[in-house]
Amino acid sequence: MSQVRVRFAPSPTGFFHIGSARTALFNWLYARHTNGVFVLRVEDTDQARNSEEFLNVIYDSLTWLGMTWDEGPKVGGHFGPYRQSERAHIYKEYLQKLIDAGRAYEKDGAIWFKLPGERSEVYDDHRQKTVTKVANTPAVIDDKIRGRVERLEDEDFVIFRSDGNPVFHFVNVVDDIAMKITHVIRGEDHLSNTSKHVELFKAFGVEPPVFAHIPLILKQNGPGKMSKRDQGALIEEYQKRGYLPEALVNFLALLGWSPKDDREKMPLADIIALFDFPGINQSNARFDDKKLAHMNMVYLLELPADLFVVKARVQLERQQATPALEADLGYFREVMLLSQPKIKGLEELAAYTVYFFTEEYPMDEKVRTKVLSKGDPKTRLAELAEVLATADFSNDTLIEEAIKALAARTGLGFGDYQSVARLAVSGTNVGPSLTSLFRVLGRERVLARIARFQATV
């Protein structure tokens, strides 16, 4: 059995979206599962719509997600070049084969592929024009996911535009032949194109590769497949928001594939070991950002401390959270680790930790009103300030004991002191435990903030 060779063939005509990433991932996983080769091929034959910027987004996104390619731009390989815009001579060569075989002809300045069979003119109601139909026999697609699919290709189609550039169907097949691709794993939207491709393979006298048409990702709300314009569709966006690539990969793998047991979060090595065609579903999957966010949280929770701090810093830099970035590194680390078990995503960190790094933190007015309306917050604060003035701040337990002792004296609970104290020193009602908050902020700042708050009530 020869080595599996799969390819991901994006065209740089827009930002890299989640459906493309999933297609890339399935190819990559299959290559890794079979110890095969993952080829990256850039389909940039439509010069009007291509751009270097989009190409770099594809490279960046694939790299970010950990899908390294074995052959392709930047890394090379025996079947290059890997950008179709640089393969014109190869396409000319293959075109000549078709011409020599009488399977291509010119019309209206373009070159058309000639299907075998009798021709007749028919009026097409839907397209409202007369077309030439060919009495061809149906192409048979032996699909690894769909099973046997038959589809009739009964109209000649353009393979070279009148501007001299080859079109997708032609270059796709030629490159799959030239690059010795063994398995074509792509979205189901290509299933109807595949009959064209099978006809081309036949015309070249080459056995088609194994096809596997994977289900599509549907948009979260509303009808239709996910497109670049949909909310949450762009990979770049997740990168910017500080999503963990491992989490996104895990989530994406589960959209249309399943290990067939109840596992969801699983190490990449396990996914690679189990990934195969029988595990791929036939039906389309709807994108669910809540499930992705949950997966991200699970990965975040398990991140080793050092790594979490590094990633937190990168994210805060991205969000330009200046005071946090200027803080002492040891202090920064402590604040971040206090927050790690509390947040769902790195993007929350800037707002979640803002009061640790500046005195200009926002005051949540709703919470303020609510807290001040209950009990006797002014007295509680005064009592607390007095105790904190002499309490030992060296660890959480000692601070806790001091507050509990105070509560015991006044016949109240820890909670009676907590809400108002938290509000005074952080401006909010959410955050790490109050004692950690005090310890990390330090006595001086805690007392100063309490005093400042007292002056406003």
Add this chain to the structure above:
RNA sequence: GUCCCCAUCGUCUAGCCCGGUUAGGACACUACCCUUUCACGGUAAGAACCGGGGUUCGAAUCCCCGUGGGGACGCCA
């Protein structure tokens, strides 16, 4: 309109191939527990076999027809 693909909780899915399950898990939602706020976590609840025929002692599972969803029908990829 024509052709192609698909169909289990709101969503992702297991079960289907090889008929017999209290149809399982996860996300989301709800309640309770934990608790020093907020989260995490724990427990519980609700929630599905698209419809109709057929085959069979028995159908989520096999077959057919409807219906619904998706895709393709470019000198885009």
